[in-house]
Amino acid sequence: MIDYLPAIYNDHRQLKNSNDFLQQNELGLALDSLIQLTEETGHYFSDKYWLDLAVAADKMEMNKERDFCRQQIRKTEKDLKFKISFGSTVEKIDDTHFQHYTSEILKDKWANERREKDNIDQIMNNDGLHFKSHGRNGFFYFVDKGRLAEIEYELGVNGLVIWFNSTDYWAKPNKLHLTRDEKLIIKTEIAKWADKTKNAIEFD
Numbered sequence: 001m002i003d004y005l006p007a008i009y010n011d012h013r014q015l016k017n018s019n020d021f022l023q024q025n026e027l028g029l030a031l032d033s034l035i036q037l038t039e040e041t042g043h044y045f046s047d048k049y050w051l052d053l054a055v056a057a058d059k060m061e062m063n064k065e066r067d068f069c070r071q072q073i074r075k076t077e078k079d080l081k082f083k084i085s086f087g088s089t090v091e092k093i094d095d096t097h098f099q100h101y102t103s104e105i106l107k108d109k110w111a112n113e114r115r116e117k118d119n120i121d122q123i124m125n126n127d128g129l130h131f132k133s134h135g136r137n138g139f140f141y142f143v144d145k146g147r148l149a150e151i152e153y154e155l156g157v158n159g160l161v162i163w164f165n166s167t168d169y170w171a172k173p174n175k176l177h178l179t180r181d182e183k184l185i186i187k188t189e190i191a192k193w194a195d196k197t198k199n200a201i202e203f204d
Helices: 013-023 027-041 047-059 063-080 104-117 180-197
Strands: 088-092 098-102 128-133 137-144 147-156 159-162 201-203
Touching: 013 027, 027 047, 027 063, 047 063, 063 088, 128 180, 137 180, 147 180, 180 201
Parallel strands: 159 201
Antiparallel strands: 088 098, 128 137, 137 147, 147 159
16 A cells, blocks of 8 residues: 555655554554555545544554544545545645645556557657647657657647656666757657647647
């Protein structure tokens, strides 16, 4: 379950405490730390998160903690009015705005499914820029000598909004840093594509 927590919690002291307690086989304290994680962040966690903790608490005869975990499921439903999928958490900004966080495991799973759908294996054999649409959003794939960069876009009011500034790494090889010159090359290729295809674009 800890592996499916979003990366935003990696440096949180309660998650670190929980991992330390698990290493020492202090299971009750590890469970307490995971509960404290939710209280200190004020974030909402999935039903499965709370159910798994409730089952563990029940097996350890931690009845107070078990009941608390079960209550959180009802609290989340009342406060949010929607379900949170396992591997995700939600921060409530106000009654109409929410920040969603997703675990790296799920992100990798979705990315691999998308790459398979977009025939990345075939794209990798052809250097240059490739455009793949998924409706209102999609990806530019840039291939250079076995390396792959992925740049997400979405359909905006005035054309395609290119989420370029957040692209700092090659997708393949994994987490290899993009240099400033490499980013400039990719940005130039996207601009050429837009000019050729008559698509209006804007970089974030």
